[in-house]
Amino acid sequence: MRAGNCAVLQQVYDVLVARARENEAIVKKILGPDYRLDETVEMNVNVDKRPYVTTMAEKHELLRKVVQFQIENALLAGVDLAEAKKQQIHQYELQTMRVVERNPEKLITGAAKAFALALDPHTNYLSPENFADFEIQMQHSLEGIGASLSSDNGFTVIEELIPGGGAERSGLLKLKDKIIAVAQEGGKPINVIDMDLSDVIKMIRGKKGTKVTLTILRQAELTNRFDVTITRDKIDIKEQEAKINYETRTVGGRQYRFGVIDLPSFYGDEKENTSCYEDVKNLLAEAKRQHVDGIVLDLSRNGGGLLGEAVRLAGLFLDKGVIVATKDNDEQVTILANGSAASGTEGDNIKVITFPSEDPRAVYTGPLVVLTSRLSASASEIVAGALKDYHRAVIVGSDHTFGKGSVQTLMSLPWDLGGITVTTALYFLPGGKSTQKMGVEADVRLPIRFILEDVGETALDYPLPAQAIAPFLGVMGNVAPLWKPVEQPMIAELAARSKARVAKEAKFAEIIKNNKEAAGKKGVIRLSDLRKEMEKENSGQKKETLTELKQKAREQYAPFVNESVNVLLDMVTLGPAMMKGKKA
Numbered sequence: 001m002r003a004g005n006c007a008v009l010q011q012v013y014d015v016l017v018a019r020a021r022e023n024e025a026i027v028k029k030i031l032g033p034d035y036r037l038d039e040t041v042e043m044n045v046n047v048d049k050r051p052y053v054t055t056m057a058e059k060h061e062l063l064r065k066v067v068q069f070q071i072e073n074a075l076l077a078g079v080d081l082a083e084a085k086k087q088q089i090h091q092y093e094l095q096t097m098r099v100v101e102r103n104p105e106k107l108i109t110g111a112a113k114a115f116a117l118a119l120d121p122h123t124n125y126l127s128p129e130n131f132a133d134f135e136i137q138m139q140h141s142l143e144g145i146g147a148s149l150s151s152d153n154g155f156t157v158i159e160e161l162i163p164g165g166g167a168e169r170s171g172l173l174k175l176k177d178k179i180i181a182v183a184q185e186g187g188k189p190i191n192v193i194d195m196d197l198s199d200v201i202k203m204i205r206g207k208k209g210t211k212v213t214l215t216i217l218r219q220a221e222l223t224n225r226f227d228v229t230i231t232r233d234k235i236d237i238k239e240q241e242a243k244i245n246y247e248t249r250t251v252g253g254r255q256y257r258f259g260v261i262d263l264p265s266f267y268g269d270e271k272e273n274t275s276c277y278e279d280v281k282n283l284l285a286e287a288k289r290q291h292v293d294g295i296v297l298d299l300s301r302n303g304g305g306l307l308g309e310a311v312r313l314a315g316l317f318l319d320k321g322v323i324v325a326t327k328d329n330d331e332q333v334t335i336l337a338n339g340s341a342a343s344g345t346e347g348d349n350i351k352v353i354t355f356p357s358e359d360p361r362a363v364y365t366g367p368l369v370v371l372t373s374r375l376s377a378s379a380s381e382i383v384a385g386a387l388k389d390y391h392r393a394v395i396v397g398s399d400h401t402f403g404k405g406s407v408q409t410l411m412s413l414p415w416d417l418g419g420i421t422v423t424t425a426l427y428f429l430p431g432g433k434s435t436q437k438m439g440v441e442a443d444v445r446l447p448i449r450f451i452l453e454d455v456g457e458t459a460l461d462y463p464l465p466a467q468a469i470a471p472f473l474g475v476m477g478n479v480a481p482l483w484k485p486v487e488q489p490m491i492a493e494l495a496a497r498s499k500a501r502v503a504k505e506a507k508f509a510e511i512i513k514n515n516k517e518a519a520g521k522k523g524v525i526r527l528s529d530l531r532k533e534m535e536k537e538n539s540g541q542k543k544e545t546l547t548e549l550k551q552k553a554r555e556q557y558a559p560f561v562n563e564s565v566n567v568l569l570d571m572v573t574l575g576p577a578m579m580k581g582k583k584a
Helices: 009-030 056-076 081-100 104-117 128-139 166-170 197-204 276-289 307-318 379-389 488-504 506-521 527-536 546-583
Strands: 042-044 124-126 141-144 147-152 155-161 178-184 211-219 223-231 233-236 243-251 254-262 294-298 321-328 333-338 350-355 368-372 394-397 406-412 419-428 524-526
Touching: 009 056, 009 081, 009 104, 042 056, 056 081, 056 527, 104 124, 124 128, 147 197, 155 166, 166 223, 178 197, 197 211, 243 276, 243 546, 254 276, 254 546, 276 307, 294 546, 307 321, 307 333, 307 350, 307 379, 321 379, 368 379, 368 546, 379 394, 394 488, 394 546, 488 506, 488 546, 506 546
Parallel strands: 254 294, 294 368, 333 350, 368 394
Antiparallel strands: 042 524, 124 419, 141 233, 147 155, 155 178, 178 211, 211 223, 243 254, 321 333, 321 419, 406 419
């Protein structure tokens, strides 16, 4: 790598091509005239826990199991056996074609990524496509036609039309339409059947105001083929923006109203066209006008984002105060705070960066619950951890958050080669602890969905060890808070009440039951069991659309949001009684 000699990658390429062709030949043999579905097959669905195959016989047996499960999935989706076999063979032919067509640039990208990730889990190389996707994720906008696409057996399929996008405005496209060719303005159509999805997306995206023509194949009662020309435009991805819903509860003849703020990421851009801090600030102002009795801040699916947005957002609940510190390899500690720091805090190894003070009228000072999970990572852990260290909120959720406590610096590379993220420091909460590996522990614990058990920093390769520094809670001086601190007796009572509710809740009982069953199987699943589960859920009737899958995910997730509101209700109704008891 230091010499810039990538010739050795040709040997890697040759092995990948040989193995792909080998796999394709084995699968074609398995799915020959004598193929029979074997429902006694068992397979460990966790790839990391499967042993590497060492002989052709072992490889044949593994592929036989994999194919059995893939065929079963197709049958449950309503495909007949002959078509299911045909689709499987085509899938492996596509895999071989993808490997054969893999150009030197993609091989170099793979090698660069592997080298970076061997340093720690979050140092990474971003190809030009990945770098563009990262910017889209942070800015919540892109320039294109406004459609979510997927790949299905070699076809590029429209899964969702983004409201306001050119694809929706055309009025000509429908969900499940297949894109079979793409033409640039003034150019000839290029066949995209069997093309890699990322390459198709690259052809469809483009600068605002330019046009792209899609050749569509629609299969209904009669198969229809037609062209649609769409003018590309800026697409705002509203789905990933902060939003608020309201929940009501009635106790003792009084109705309580709560706001639930769902924040999927800490997004924003340098031009301040989009900012999660500003969005949540506006939502809190709306909630105040609605006279809410409490707020749930839902970070349970928030994997992080921009640090500055997270620091300022925390100030909406804390007013002035230090939020987080970083320490680099030179032992330099940098503290990030809202408002001016107390004098005398900076020294040779301590630097304070302050963000503007929040207008006290914009600060929410009422009861607050933060909902977290194993998916809450990075900036989410900073906000949840700061609110916990200041006794500002009750943390409700899984045993602990993800545990990503490392700081990455993102740098773009010259000549449009993409970018790199390099780990340069660790994050520390105001109490002095790092969020690295253990994350932020929940005050009120809810059952873990079994699919998240292996999610977390400790499950990644080469995680950095956790550290601690001296607490820095007092950097802002002894200023009385605008809000009422949450004391330990209150937390203990809230946890006990929640535990009693969860034990009686049918949906949580189902989650706990699934957890035990999954633990007993240790990742091994039997084909006959899969059929029973799929038939029980009626999944075999038709393939679910992206919208339907999202709705299903919301329904599965609802018990966790519902219980966080119940905890908030307890917090509000118990508050006066516990304060009275404390005075007595």
